[in-house]
Amino acid sequence: MKAKIALGESLYEVDFSEPIDLSLPVSPTGPAAWYVTPPTFEPVKMEGFVGSVKEGGNVNFRDIKFNPHGHGTHTECLGHITEKVHSVNNSLKSYMMFARLITVTPLESGNDRQITVDCLNDISNTDGAEALIIRTLPNTKEKLHKNHTGTNWPYLTSRAAERIVSEGYSHLLIDMPSVDKEEDAGKLSAHKILFGIPNKIRKCSTITETIFVPDSVVDSVYLLNLQCANFENDATPSRPVLHSIRKID
Numbered sequence: 001m002k003a004k005i006a007l008g009e010s011l012y013e014v015d016f017s018e019p020i021d022l023s024l025p026v027s028p029t030g031p032a033a034w035y036v037t038p039p040t041f042e043p044v045k046m047e048g049f050v051g052s053v054k055e056g057g058n059v060n061f062r063d064i065k066f067n068p069h070g071h072g073t074h075t076e077c078l079g080h081i082t083e084k085v086h087s088v089n090n091s092l093k094s095y096m097m098f099a100r101l102i103t104v105t106p107l108e109s110g111n112d113r114q115i116t117v118d119c120l121n122d123i124s125n126t127d128g129a130e131a132l133i134i135r136t137l138p139n140t141k142e143k144l145h146k147n148h149t150g151t152n153w154p155y156l157t158s159r160a161a162e163r164i165v166s167e168g169y170s171h172l173l174i175d176m177p178s179v180d181k182e183e184d185a186g187k188l189s190a191h192k193i194l195f196g197i198p199n200k201i202r203k204c205s206t207i208t209e210t211i212f213v214p215d216s217v218v219d220s221v222y223l224l225n226l227q228c229a230n231f232e233n234d235a236t237p238s239r240p241v242l243h244s245i246r247k248i249d
């Protein structure tokens with residue numbers, strides 16, 4: 001299926017036949033971070049009922065225990081770091097947007113790898129994109145299953161976060177479990193800048209973490225469909241899907 005969409009003065013053709021799923025699942029073999037143990041999927045068992053067909057039940061009916069920040073791809077809002085636990089449902093109100101994909105090589109700084117403002121030369125927002133997607137190198141398949149705990153993953157510097165805000169992006173997607181340094185003594189500098197805390201609140205901004213962008217997807221502008229599971233929580237499992245676009249007028 002193809003469609004024509006207008007953004008500003010320009011007209012684009014979108015091809016929906018080859019969606020590019022950037023999400024990673026909540027799964028015992030999926031990615032993890034923050035010292036969480038693997039998610040559990042347990043059949044409900046009550047007197048006269050077992051939620052497992054294999055164990056003699058009529059249906060599979062499982063309780064799932066997981067942590068949205070620690071397991072799989074998730075989208076969060078400012079409620080992640082405010083006293084009031086705002087729901088991401090109240091931040092993300094529109095699910096289709098233009099998104100710019102860039103690939104960066106984090107720069108080494110001591111034991112850290114930083115995404116600095118110099119890594120973001122390509123983010124000038126000339127297309128009116130609402131979202132920025134950052135793929136970090138190396139982009140190994142290890143990311144599909146990686147337990148990031150204790151790895152001191154690459155993170156955004158404050159100046160880099162400020163540049164993203166100043167370019168007008170409301171939504172950031174990244175293939176790390178956090179935009180901030182794993183052990184940062186609670187500073188959460190990039191989260192605070194991206195959510196405008198404390199003085200320039202960006203209630204409609206979101207951060208999506210632990211995505212995976214296949215190597216076959218080239219840096220460009222895409223139509224992004226950002227779908228979230230309907231939890232009333234600061235973060236929820238999400239499924240960002242890209243569609244290729246072509247400018248026709």
Ligand SMILES: [Zn+2]
Pocket residue numbers: 076080177178179191207209
């Ligand atoms: Zn986060």
